[in-house]
Amino acid sequence: MPTGRRDFIRTAASGAALLGLPAFPALPAVPRQDPRIPLDPGFAPLVRLLEETSRDTLIEEVAARIRNGLGYKELLGALMLAAVRNVQPRPSVGFKFHAVLVVNSVHLASLSSPERDRWLPLLWAVDHFKGSQADEKQKGGWTMKPVDESAVPPPHKARKAFIEALDAWDETAADAAAAGLARGAGAHETFELLARYGARDFRSIGHKAIFTANGWRTLECMGWAHAEPVLRSLARAFTAHEGQNPANGDAPADR
Structure with a gap:
């Protein structure tokens, strides 16, 4: 129990x-x-x-x-x-x-x-x-796999890649871009992006925003050097949806 x-x-x-x-x-x-x-x-x-x-x-x-x-x-x-x-x-x-x-x-x-x-x-x-x-x-034994290093954008391209991947709800591209962001972007620059996408939809009744806030606060305590797996998990959360790709629709959760 x-x-x-x-x-x-x-x-x-x-x-x-x-x-x-x-x-x-x-x-x-x-x-x-x-x-x-x-x-x-x-x-x-x-x-x-x-x-x-x-x-x-x-x-x-x-x-x-x-x-x-x-x-x-x-x-x-x-x-x-x-x-x-x-x-x-x-x-x-x-x-x-x-x-x-x-x-x-x-x-x-x-x-x-x-x-x-x-x-x-x-x-x-x-x-x-x-x-x-x-x-x-x-339920299947999921664990976070190593990132596809060949797809990780260089630091000067990570922000743009992260935005494009999340706007397209592309989980695979977002995963690699999140790793690039963790390796090359500043903490506060990254939080600005996380806050934008954590609050963009209401799927999971607001838990994406909760994860954004609590993940960020925990990283402030434990140190940004360990941000990469947390950002990759956030990217996976941000792209969570059911049915049609939200980039191609107008679901109530996105309004």
Whole structure:
């Protein structure tokens, strides 16, 4: 049976003590940083840990790493990357995809929690991700594949390619253009484009805009160096539709 947020928090307070989690020191407000500062070079193994460890044992594995000095920012970033790499915004930008959408929300919950409980929202989100990952596997096993490098536009052409691909609702071209944008464009220039396309239609009852806002806010915390998979996931969300290509129609969701 899925674990709800309230049930998890009610039971996890005692569980945190059993797991030996350290009290989370008071968290300062997350400052604005150079968005290109990378996380620790050992970041990739943590992403793989979240992706490959079974749901039954993952919380204990993460708790052990917290006891050994794993940082909050590293776990937050690893969770976001694991989620966008293993859960797709299809058939809609919702349902199982809430594993991605909630990451910034649990970050805010952590910042607002009592000192002793500040790991708990993030641990809940880790567990929730594993549920969505299992759902994705059951429905076909989608994972984010490496981008087609031959199609990635050079930095000076990435913005134009991204706009053209999204205006045409061309998922394949948008995927490659998103990678080019992440590699060559500035963070704020990119957000201007994301905001435009995140709000252009009302499919998935506004969840494209939610993903845009929460994805951006999470990247501000985890660092722009890891933006590429997030932008590729956003491009996939922006091109989600059913039936006729919206570029050739006038559907109510586009008005």
